[in-house]
Amino acid sequence: MKRRHVFGAVAAAVAAAALLGGILAGSPSAGPAAQVDPKVAADRLLDGFAAGETAAAIDRLERRVHQNPEDAEGLALLGLAYQQRVRETGDSSLFPSSEEALRRSLELAADNDLAVTGLAALAASRHRFGDAASLARQALSLNPYSAPALGLLGDASVETGDYKAAFRAFDRMAALKPTAAAYARVAYARELLGRTDAAVEAMKLAVSAAAATSEPAAWALVELGNLYYNSGRLRPAERAYREALARYPDYHRAEAALARVAAARGRLDKSVALYRRAIEAVPLPEYAARLAETLTAAGREAEAAEAYELVDVMQRLFEANGARTELETALVDLDRNLDVADALARVREAHAERRSIEADDILAWALYRNGRCIDALRYSDRALRLGTRDALKQFHRGMIERCLGRSAAARASFRAALEINPYFSPRWAPVAKEAVR
Numbered sequence: 425m426k427r428r429h430v431f432g433a434v435a436a437a438v439a440a441a442a443l444l445g446g447i448l449a450g451s452p453s454a455g456p457a458a459q460v461d462p463k464v465a466a467d468r469l470l471d472g473f474a475a476g477e478t479a480a481a482i483d484r485l486e487r488r489v490h491q492n493p494e495d496a497e498g499l500a501l502l503g504l505a506y507q508q509r510v511r512e513t514g515d516s517s518l519f520p521s522s523e524e525a526l527r528r529s530l531e532l533a534a535d536n537d538l539a540v541t542g543l544a545a546l547a548a549s550r551h552r553f554g555d556a557a558s559l560a561r562q563a564l565s566l567n568p569y570s571a572p573a574l575g576l577l578g579d580a581s582v583e584t585g586d587y588k589a590a591f592r593a594f595d596r597m598a599a600l601k602p603t604a605a606a607y608a609r610v611a612y613a614r615e616l617l618g619r620t621d622a623a624v625e626a627m628k629l630a631v632s633a634a635a636a637t638s639e640p641a642a643w644a645l646v647e648l649g650n651l652y653y654n655s656g657r658l659r660p661a662e663r664a665y666r667e668a669l670a671r672y673p674d675y676h677r678a679e680a681a682l683a684r685v686a687a688a689r690g691r692l693d694k695s696v697a698l699y700r701r702a703i704e705a706v707p708l709p710e711y712a713a714r715l716a717e718t719l720t721a722a723g724r725e726a727e728a729a730e731a732y733e734l735v736d737v738m739q740r741l742f743e744a745n746g747a748r749t750e751l752e753t754a755l756v757d758l759d760r761n762l763d764v765a766d767a768l769a770r771v772r773e774a775h776a777e778r779r780s781i782e783a784d785d786i787l788a789w790a791l792y793r794n795g796r797c798i799d800a801l802r803y804s805d806r807a808l809r810l811g812t813r814d815a816l817k818q819f820h821r822g823m824i825e826r827c828l829g830r831s832a833a834a835r836a837s838f839r840a841a842l843e844i845n846p847y848f849s850p851r852w853a854p855v856a857k858e859a860v861r
Contacts, residue, residue, distance in 0.1 A: 462497060466538055469504035470545060470572035471605040473640050478508050489525075499529035500539040507546060514707040514738070516745040522546055523746075537566035537573070544576045548583075551748040554777050556580035571601035578609055585779030587616070587810065604634035604644050611651065616781070618811035620655050627651055642672035646681055655813065656845040658685055676705035684714065688847030692722040695850075709738040709749075713756060721850035732756065750774035755786050759851065764793040781807045785817045788824060797827035815841040815848035819856050826859070835860055 465475035475481065485502040489495050503526035506518040523546055529539040544559035560577035563570055578593035591613050598606040607630035614623035627648040634640035649664030662685050668678040683698035699715035702708075716731035735756055739749045751774045754767040768790040775783045785807035791800035804821045808814075822837030838856040846853060 462501060465501060466504060467572065469501070469508050470541060471575075471603070471640070472508075472511060473637075473643070474508055474512070475505075478505055478512055481505050482509060494532055496529045496533040496536055496539070499525045499532070500536060500542055503529065503539065503542045504545075507542070507549065510549070512706065516742050516747060519546065519550065519745040519747070535566055537563045537570055540566060541570060541573045541576065544573065544580070548576060548579055550742075550746045551583075551751075551778075552746075553580045553583040557584060569600060571597050571603070571606065574600065575605055575609055582612075582616075583778050583780050583782075585781075585783075602629075602633065604630040604640050607633055608644060608647055611647070615651065615654075616810050616812050618813045620651065620813055624648065624651050638672045642668040642675050642678060645671065646675075646677045649678075649681055653681070653684060653688075653847070654815070654845055656815075656843075656847060658688055658847065661685060674705065676702040676711075679705075680708075680711050680714070683718070684847075687718050687721070687850045692718055692850070696722065696724075703734075707734075707738060709735050709742075709752060712738060717759075717849065717851050721854075732760070748774065751778065751783060751786055754790060758786070758789050758793050761793060764790070768794050781810060781812060781817075785814075785820055789820050792820070792824045792827060795827075797824050800824045801828065813844050815845040816852070818844060819848065819852050822856065822859065 465481075468475040482502065482505045485498055485505055488498045489502060492498065503522045503524075506522035506525065510516055510518050510522075523543070526539045526542045526546065530536055530543070533539070540559055540563040544556045544563060547553070547556035547559055557577060557580035560573045560580060563573035564577065567573065574593045574597035578590040578597065581587070581590035581593060594606070594609040594613050598610050600606075607626050611623040611626035611630065614620075614626060627644065630644040631641060631648055634644045645664045645668035649661040649668070652658075652661035652664060662682065665678045665681045665685065668675055668681075672678070679698050680702035683695045683702065686692075686698060687695035695718045696715065699711055699718065703711045703715065712731050712735040716728045716735065719725075719728035719731055736753070739753050742749050750770040754770040754774070757763050757767040771783070771787050771790040775787050784803045788800045788803035788807055791797070791803065801821075801824050804817070804824055807817050808821065818837050818841035822834045822841065825834035825837055838859045841848060841856050842853070842860065846857075
């Protein structure tokens with residue numbers, strides 16, 4: 425599954441496919457992996473959830489394939505388990521091991537749709553969405569009824585800007601297998617179309633579908649909370665996050681989400697502490713970037729600089745293990761107004777493949793930072809073309825319109841951002857509020 429923030433993908437790689445995002449830590453209630461049916465284990469792993477204690481499962485699977493090097497199923501499961509371990513730990517050095525196991529599995533069984541689907545998931549985690557879409561289609565040609573492959577095809581289509589294909593894939597997935605993963609994708613599609621209330625209803629179905637297992641239920645509750653948060657509803661958001669923690673104690677995604685709530689309420693020290701706790705559990709670039717933003721808002725510039733350095737280190741580790749992070753690294757630099765010409769070049773490189781509204785928005789922001797505001801407006805139009813109710817995109821548009829001297833339009837965009845979510849950013853929300861006074 426995946427999430428909306430641009431880091432969601434790296435956080436989805438480490439966390440999930442968001443809808444791009446698989447992302448969850450091992451479930452203490454899942455039981456020994458050896459007792460889980462291989463088909464059930466494969467489905468859980470492809471959805472981004474543990475099928476037992478993952479490190480122990482990897483040990484068992486490594487022994488299994490060592491004893492039988494021609495065990496195609498064992499190799500495919502091992503490749504998926506390595507990806508799950510990345511999600512649990514943030515250790516992207518396991519990506520190459522996952523690829524090796526999955527390719528060995530495919531060499532042994534060319535019609536092995538599980539291995540192909542695993543490679544599609546790996547490509548999505550590495551932000552290689554064109555490859556992910558091609559591999560998902562290949563998996564579907566081998567097994568037209570593969571719900572995980574349909575989900576990955578939809579995820580990749582979102583990231584490459586083919587929304588019609590994405591929504592078709594999500595609809596078919598939900599009809600084929602109405603699980604928490606499917607309902608979450610339906611919710612995301614509705615959110616993209618600006619249908620927030622309908623998205624909430626779909627995510628509630630995801631929570632209900634996952635209720636029997638603590639980890640998937642906690643994931644769905646955090647996603648439900650995010651829908652509330654993104655529409656400025658702090659109380660229901662906080663309730664969902666706290667329920668997630670009650671279902672799955674110490675869940676890093678819920679703690680990072682509560683950090684956002686604390687920042688929105690002006691409790692910046694509490695927010696910083698929660699982000700640091702989440703980073704200690706799973707070091708995701710998304711968490712470090714939000715920590716840095718919160719520290720900046722608190723006036724703790726030296727600590728913010730250290731947090732930004734941490735973001736950079738994390739991104740370089742992902743790149744070293746085959747991930748593309750041009751959009752993510754560029755956005756951090758653009759928000760800080762650093763190396764903006766180089767950031768624009770990186771965004772253009774990523775945008776050539778990722779024609780999503782997220783990429784359009786970041787390209788618009790990069791052009792604005794480089795003083796090319798007429799060009800920026802064109803991409804801002806594209807970023808808003810689906811009717812998505814996204815406060816940050818509206819804020820970016822307001823800054824672009826102000827650059828062009830369109831004062832009334834800029835004020836309207838700033839007001840729209842604050843109406844959608846007055847807490848959208850500890851860095852930028854105060855700028856929008858000042859602009860409309």
